Amino acid sequence: MSVATDTRPVEATPVRAVDPRVRVTARGVLRSEWSKLWSLRSTWITLGIGLLFLLGFGTIAALRYESMLGSAQMDPDFADSTAYSLALFGVPFSLIALGVLGVLTASGEYSSGMIRSTLAAVPRRLPVLWTKAAVYGVLAFVAATAGAFIGFLISSGVLDGTPAELALSADGVVRGLLGTGVYLGLVGVIGVALGTLLRSTAGGISALVGTFMLVPGLMSLLPQAWRDDLNPYLPSSAGDAMTAMQHSAGTLSAGAGLAVLLGWTVLALGGAAYRLMRSDA
Amino acid sequence: MIEARQLTKRYGDKTAVDGVSFTVRPGAVTGFLGPNGAGKSTTMRMIIGLDAPTSGTVTVNGRPYARHAAPLHEVGALLEARSIHPGRSAFDHLMAVAHTHGIPRRRVSDVIEQTGLQSVARKRAGAFSLGMGQRLGIAAALLGDPQTVMLDEPVNGLDPEGVLWIRTLLTGLAAEGRTVFISSHLMSEMALVADHLIVVGRGRVLADTTVQELVLQAGGDTVVVASADPAELRRLLAGPGVEITGRPGSEQLSVTGLSAREIGLVAATHGVALFELTAKTVSLEEAFMELTRESVEYHSATVPGRAA
Numbered sequence: 001m002s003v004a005t006d007t008r009p010v011e012a013t014p015v016r017a018v019d020p021r022v023r024v025t026a027r028g029v030l031r032s033e034w035s036k037l038w039s040l041r042s043t044w045i046t047l048g049i050g051l052l053f054l055l056g057f058g059t060i061a062a063l064r065y066e067s068m069l070g071s072a073q074m075d076p077d078f079a080d081s082t083a084y085s086l087a088l089f090g091v092p093f094s095l096i097a098l099g100v101l102g103v104l105t106a107s108g109e110y111s112s113g114m115i116r117s118t119l120a121a122v123p124r125r126l127p128v129l130w131t132k133a134a135v136y137g138v139l140a141f142v143a144a145t146a147g148a149f150i151g152f153l154i155s156s157g158v159l160d161g162t163p164a165e166l167a168l169s170a171d172g173v174v175r176g177l178l179g180t181g182v183y184l185g186l187v188g189v190i191g192v193a194l195g196t197l198l199r200s201t202a203g204g205i206s207a208l209v210g211t212f213m214l215v216p217g218l219m220s221l222l223p224q225a226w227r228d229d230l231n232p233y234l235p236s237s238a239g240d241a242m243t244a245m246q247h248s249a250g251t252l253s254a255g256a257g258l259a260v261l262l263g264w265t266v267l268a269l270g271g272a273a274y275r276l277m278r279s280d281a
Numbered sequence: 282m283i284e285a286r287q288l289t290k291r292y293g294d295k296t297a298v299d300g301v302s303f304t305v306r307p308g309a310v311t312g313f314l315g316p317n318g319a320g321k322s323t324t325m326r327m328i329i330g331l332d333a334p335t336s337g338t339v340t341v342n343g344r345p346y347a348r349h350a351a352p353l354h355e356v357g358a359l360l361e362a363r364s365i366h367p368g369r370s371a372f373d374h375l376m377a378v379a380h381t382h383g384i385p386r387r388r389v390s391d392v393i394e395q396t397g398l399q400s401v402a403r404k405r406a407g408a409f410s411l412g413m414g415q416r417l418g419i420a421a422a423l424l425g426d427p428q429t430v431m432l433d434e435p436v437n438g439l440d441p442e443g444v445l446w447i448r449t450l451l452t453g454l455a456a457e458g459r460t461v462f463i464s465s466h467l468m469s470e471m472a473l474v475a476d477h478l479i480v481v482g483r484g485r486v487l488a489d490t491t492v493q494e495l496v497l498q499a500g501g502d503t504v505v506v507a508s509a510d511p512a513e514l515r516r517l518l519a520g521p522g523v524e525i526t527g528r529p530g531s532e533q534l535s536v537t538g539l540s541a542r543e544i545g546l547v548a549a550t551h552g553v554a555l556f557e558l559t560a561k562t563v564s565l566e567e568a569f570m571e572l573t574r575e576s577v578e579y580h581s582a583t584v585p586g587r588a589a
Contacts, residue, residue, distance in 0.1 A: 022382050022425070023351040032380035039373035040366065108366065116331055116364035117374070117421060121381040123330040123347035280332040 029127050033135045036114075042104060047143055050097035050184075054147035055154065057090030062155040062164075069162055083166040084173055084245050087155035088148065088180060091243065095212060098140045098184050102191020103204035105136050106272075110199040119281045129276055133192045133269060140188030145181025152177055172245040179242035179254055186265050187212070187239070193268035197275050212236045235264045282307055282460055283328055283356075283429060287337035290323050290484075297323045299484035300337065305462045305477075307428070310455045312475030313464040316573050320484040321464040322361045325433050329358050341429060353382050353425025359418040361433040361464075367407025371398055371417050374406055378421055388424065396420040397446075411438030419450075429460040436470055448474050468569040482573040495568050504541045506548075507533045507557035514553050518544060532556070 037043050065078050065086055078086075109115040122128050152168065159165050166173065190211075195204040216236050219227050231237055232252045241247075241257030252260060283305040290298040298320040305311045313321050326332040328339050330346045338345070341355050349355045365374055375389045393402050396416040401409065406417060415438050422430060435451075436444045451474050455461045465471050471478065472492055480488040480495070488495060496502075508514045511532050515525050523538035536544060541560040548555050 022354055022384055024381055025383060028381045028383045032377050035373065035380055036366075036369075036377045039370070039377065040368045042368065108368075112366040112368075113363040114366040114369075114374075116360055116362065117378055119331060120329050120358055120364075121353055121378050123352050280326070 024122055024124075024127075026127065026131070029122055029131045030135065032118075032121070033128070033131045037105060037135060037139070040108070042108070043101065046097055046101040046104065047139075050094045050101065050140075051143060051147045053090040053093035053097055054144065055090070055151050057093060058087040058151040059154050059158070061086040061089035062158040065164060066158055066162060082164050082245075083156040083159045084152065084170075084176065086159070086164065087152040088176075088243060090151070091148075091180060091184070092213070094144065094147065095184055095187050095239075096209065098144060099187045099191040099208045099212070100205055102136055102140065102188040103195040103208055104191075104201060105132060106192050106195030107199060107201040107204045108195075110195075111201055115281050125276050126273060129192075129196055129269070129273055132196075133189045136192050137185050137189040141181050141185025144184035145178060148177040148180040175254065176243055176245040179244075179258070182258065183239040183242045183261065186261050189265050190235070190268045193265070193272040196272035197268065199275075212239075233260055235261055238264070282342050283339065283431075283462060285324070285328075285337070285339040288324065288327060288334050288339050289336045290320070290327060290332060291335045296484050298327070298334075301481065301484065301486050302337075303479050303486055303489055305429075305460055305479075307460040308455060308458050309476040310451050310461040310463065310474050311477045311479060312471035313462060313479050313481070314466070314468060314471050314475075314569065315464075315481035315487075316466055318483075319466075319481045319573075321466075321481060322433055324481075325358065325360065325431060325462075325464065328431065329356055331360075351382055351425065353378070353384070354427055355425075356429045356431055357422035357425055357427035358430075359415075359422045359432040359435060361437070363414070364421075365406045365414065365417060367405065369406055370403050371406055371409075371420070372402040374417065375421060375424060379424055382425060384424060388426070392420040392423045395423065412440055412443050415439055415443070419447075427459070429462065430454050431462045433464045434466070435463055436465070436467075444470075468565045472565045480569065480572055482575070487572050492565065495572070496565060502537065503561045504536045504539060504544055505533060505557065505559045505561055506536060506541075506544055506555060508548065509554045509556070513551075514548060517547050517551055517553070 061081075062083065065081055068074050068078060109118055118128055119125055152173070156166055156168070168174065187208075191204065191208055194207045195201070198204045198207060212235060216234060219231055219234070222230065228250065232241070232250070238252060238257040238260035241252040242254050242261065244251065244254065247253050251257075285301055285303050288298055288301045289296070301320070301324060313324070315321050323332060327334050328341065328346065329352075341349070346352055346356060369377070372389065372393065375392065376386065379386070379389050393399055396419055398413065398416055398420060401413060406414065409417065415435065419432065419435065422432065430451075432451075435447050439447060451461050451463065455476070463471075463474070475492060478488065478490055478492055478495060479486060480490070506514065509532070511527055511534050515527065515534060518525060518536060518539060520538075523536065525534055525536050527534040541558050545555065545558055
């Protein structure tokens with residue numbers, strides 16, 4: 001058996017001077033998160049599903065309304081519809097898809113172990129969370145806004161000449177469609193925060209679905225007075241206020257809805273940041 | 282250069298790393314050796330800031346890892362646990378890591394070539410064999426042209442060709458003046474590449490030494506000699522630095538501090554007949570087992586006895 005005998009010189013000899021251009025920068029972290037997002041097939045699939053829900057369900061709803069017009073029985077759910085409300089029929093479904101993708105961008109790092117590579121490269125950690133949330137939030141916003149506008153144009157085309165007819169220039173339409181984009185963008189950010197906070201895909205998706213789908217239903221268990229006080233401040237109600245074309249009684253204004261949802265987003269991000277900094281990766 | 286001072290990590294009641302202090306110097310391969318559960322991986326995770334120490338400090342080139350402007354240029358690490366998303370291709374994985382530091386695409390191609398991954402660089406990492414995954418992890422470790430290369434169990438899952446490749450790579454990196462720190466639970470593997478050894482068991486440093494010293498510490502080389510008159514032979518061989526043991530009534534003696542040749546010559550000069558003269562080298566494996574015997578966490582039902 002060969003035996004190594006000497007310990008070589010002990011003084012530190014740098015391999016070469018650190019190239020001053022090679023360092024962690026905000027731009028570098030941004031490019032990294034961007035490339036991580038697009039180099040996974042799940043991003044393309046889930047984003048496609050989110051858009052499909054938004055465009056597809058809106059179009060189906062518009063076609064259904066149009067087909068019922070001639071017949072005697074108009075479904076009461078559809079009676080007061082407008083091209084706007086029909087176009088946004090798919091929002092709750094799209095919300096889940098985009099929220100799930102937000103969860104996946106963070107929880108996928110933990111389930112695969114990629115987080116160790118990520119945090120070894122950016123050991124200060126927080127820039128990763130902020131960048132991931134911003135990159136995905138903006139992407140979800142752009143996708144949802146584009147989907148909402150295209151969906152509305154399809155619906156208003158289908159419903160041209162019907163009682164539900166509505167032009168893009170009608171009062172509140174553009175603001176509401178933008179509100180929809182912002183709502184889904186923030187849901188994406190909340191998804192990233194939940195994924196980072198819970199470090200688990202199943203947990204993150206459960207929390208997301210629970211928050212936006214189950215909690216509103218549970219409100220009916222509360223006494224009426226409490227319900228009226230609390231209901232407008234739920235994330236889902238705040239989001240509904242943002243997407244509403246017109247302000248209705250018992251809900252927040254679009255601006256107040258945005259403020260409330262931003263509050264929830266900041267809360268979720270705060271929890272995620274705390275866990276990211278305090279827990280071992 | 283890695284410097285750990287009183288580094289401690291506790292998980293509830295369990296102390297994984299217990300007041301460990303050591304220095305890993307540049308220009309040499311330092312082996313980090315210990316049985317499973319000795320705290321090697323936890324120590325390595327603390328070095329690059331993935332786990333926070335309960336107490337104590339560890340610095341890399343004079344600073345905590347996270348305080349460096351270009352951490353990947355300071356330490357390139359391969360961890361034992363998987364650190365790659367299986368849905369991403371090798372190239373995309375390396376590129377995503379490279380972007381954080383503004384490392385150019387050319388460098389990504391370089392490390393892909395250096396680790397022999399050219400043909401599979403565009404394939405999803407999830408489809409990689411253990412050995413290819415290990416090569417990809419090493420490619421990521423080399424990406425930032427790091428001053429310190431730290432690899433946790435690098436030969437795990439590699440075929441003989443891969444093992445040889447790692448050995449050549451490690452000695453090459455050390456010869457370039459880099460700090461090379463590798464963990465293993467296999468002494469035999471370490472003996473081939475490491476200049477220096479840090480042996481740990483149950484979260485403590487058991488030895489911070491060279492390979493040669495470790496062997497000496499474990500009893501060094503022994504000569505077994507059997508003769509017609511062991512008492513007489515014992516008297517003849519006795520001297521400074523010579524240690525002789527033997528059971529009463531047995532004609533066999535174990536001698537350290539003299540070579541078989543010397544013993545043979547002494548016996549011939551004094552006319553003592555020898556029946557056996559065997560040089561027994563303490564293998565590194567035995568030295569390691571002896572050192573860590575007390576600290577092995579999970580003994581098998583039959584504890585392997587000491588052969589020497």
